[in-house]
Amino acid sequence: MRIRVSLATAALLGLKNCNLKVKPTTLYFLLSGECKGNCLYCEQKKGRLARVKWPEFDFEDILEKIKNIETKRICILSIYNEGSAERIAEIAKKIPNKAISTCVNAIGKKEMEMLKKAGVERIGIGLDCCSKRVFNKWKKNVPSWEEYMKALKDAKEVFGKVSCHLIVGLGESDKEVIDLMKKLKKDGIKISLFAFSMGLETKVELERYRAIQIARYAIEEGIGKFYFEGEKLKEIKVPIIEKDAFMTAGCPNCNRPFYNERVSKIYNYPYELSEEEFIKAVKEAEKYARICITN
Template sequence: MVEFIRVSYGTAVAMGLKHGKMLARPTTAYLMTYWPGHCRNNCAFCVQARESGANLKKLSRVTWPAFELEDVLKALPNGGFSRLCLQTIDYPDMVEDVLELLDRFAPLNLPVSVSITPVGRDVLKEFKERGVDYIGVGLDAASERIYKSVKDSLYSWDEMWAFTRDVLDVFGLGKAFVHLIVGLGETDREMVETMARLYGMKAEVSLFAFTPVKGTRLENAKPPSLKRYRRIQLARYLLEKNLASPRDFKFDNGGNLTGFGIPKEELLGLVSPEAFATHGCPGCNRPYYNERPKKEPYNFPVRPKKEYVTGITDAIL
């Protein structure tokens, strides 16, 4: 029986379980399965990794305090959320716990997203029957080369792609949000090619910026520059909206993105504020997940003004 659940700090504040200031209110309730130990996988960037020495109350730079499940269920309506997003770590009873949590969430009548490691189609169908409409897939790495170096995982590169296909088959096209982390050592070309492959199979892409956290294997690595991240965001947007194909993008000999294949003035007119905002399931704004509050966010939790977007786009072209 599930007794505890982790709640992201901002979500807990919005619910009244914690007191604190929010620069941006979460529009989705971000929750995580509770497990007293480490994940069975050993991703080099992850706080929850099998060999991580980091604080298990964290995921990326966000603190996730644990609360009794009953208290969370009572407080959730106070947050005014439009969706529940359940993050999972991999442990022996994970699937059973997720199914129980979905049953407990049902009276709230909110759509539910679940981010999870590969499970069978039968499990996916059980999730769907319990109100889940989107699945988050933690591919994370933009190439098999990077995957093998940072994803010490129970699941291979090919198995992650097969799982993505299973999600699309069970839930429908566009219902798999595949997570990709910018800054793990990939080239821009690798990132663009993987995003294009995902959009080609009718999956969606959620971009994250690598965040070094003390106690992880990559604690001394550097996050991506904001300029590079903005260029990858722009490429993702153009691919998603079918405004450009992979053949249109230009790269130098090092695989760095140097052009988008669209004249600058035309591109300035095409880019919407959503290009630089959090791209996730409906109702997801994921405020300050991988950035510090006093700095310009990698992913804006609310759409920036059009004139600001024009300035961003002009600066990165």
């Protein structure tokens, strides 16, 4: 079986030579083959997923390296095509004793049960869009919004541990993203935020992304209050902000270094921020919305 390996993961496995500014704490793999979906923000057909290149290898040739490397997590990203869940299960069975996540589209409950049985520990659902309105604009030739909602519910029942991938910058309003994050929190689903990028450029304003990162953090911690003017976020009241707010969120130990951004302008920090970086990140958010730290 052929499999795509993120360039940084390939470097860690000794399959490629490249200089890693930050090491991935999860190893990332992507099913090879054609994705039948036609999500307008996705550049997989051009050989890239987000900003990342995914060289292809023979899975059996690299299996021993995967088994022997110490890593905190392995993530297998799916494509929208028949038999994808079966292929993920096949891969998972061959790498026992590792924490395995998979990121899938809206698959059925039976497929989820099969993945769990094969050893997948957590599941991420690639909803990506923050409202049905945005979903219908961007996500083509994939299951419907309602099917994704059902998949999130099924995933919670089957796995318990679920993340939902959301991309900021696809034309959603602040209220849409915050309302959806609140619903996910209520349903016990973790939020994995991505910044929209095309080509090598990140397309969402950093200041807005910072405010939404604080909102994500506050919602997950159950501590924030949000005030809007129309659909636009005006103020966040929060008793505390921690560095986590600006770090890559999702499954434990998933840091996706520079997945959506250049090293020189970080959106999701793949490491714990320095004090200086933290203060700068809060100030960036304050340029977009009032951040009120209060009890």
